Amino acid sequence: MSTTQRAVATTTTWVDDRTGAGKWLKKNLRKVFPDHWSFMLGEIALYSFILCLLTGVYLTLFFNPSMKEVVYNGSYAPLNGIKMTQAYESTLRVSFDVRGGLLVRQVHHWAALLFVAAVSVHMLRVFFTGAFRKPRELNWVIGVGLMTLAILEGFAGYSLPDDLLSGTGLRIAQGIVLAIPLVGSYVSSFLFGGEFPGTDF
Incomplete structure (x- = not known):
């Protein structure tokens, strides 16, 4: 038995003596799956x-989760010069650059x-x-x-x-929250920080 194996065996025995983990492992490793x-x-x-x-x-x-508007100048040519949020711009950057x-x-x-x-x-x-x-x-x-x-x-x-899918999903979620009787508008304001997600962040 090498020095490393002896050290591992000694450590394992020490831990097992104090925690009883060996009995638990034997019991659970023998279970039929x-x-x-x-x-x-x-x-x-x-x-x-x-x-x-x-x-x-x-x-x-x-990823940059900011709603701040920037002008896109990346490698995806069809969107060059288009205003978009930094969140969407960073998503395009991850995808193409x-x-x-x-x-x-x-x-x-x-x-x-x-x-x-x-x-x-x-x-x-x-x-x-x-x-x-x-x-x-x-x-x-x-x-x-x-x-x-x-x-x-x-x-x-x-x-x-912050693409079309996420905007539509957020609008639907806000509509569901607003439909809660009595407290819907308060919960919506708490969750979205205003009437609808915007450039607050």
Whole structure:
């Protein structure tokens, strides 16, 4: 046994003596994993979420979320000389001027779609198989909360580039918020900082 192996074994024994992690690992690593394809939906959601995180961090390095108007002078010739927000200009810059930027944007886009779809289908499987019943009702509540959060994050991601799709989505969201009885206008003003998203930021 080499010095490195001896050090790892000593450290592992020390941690196991104090935490009892070895018993827990032996118990959980020996569990039989179901072989039905629907049990892979959680893993698909996890891997697509990791892809979203990695590509999202990369895209954050180049994205400017400002609503300030600028004149576009980039490599996409049809839009040269057109006024647009810095958010949309930085989206075009990532797509056309950053090496591999469009590929990263598309991977981020499709990973986000796959994530929301996998979480939704996973929740449907849990519901229709009755896996949400006692003692797993807390898992169900957390899962519904995470699915709602995933959908809201997807909407937030669509709203960032400030293109026609995001503007229409924001207008629809504002209409839904304004339709809330009694407090709709106050909630809309709180969320959007005015009548409709503008150059406040």
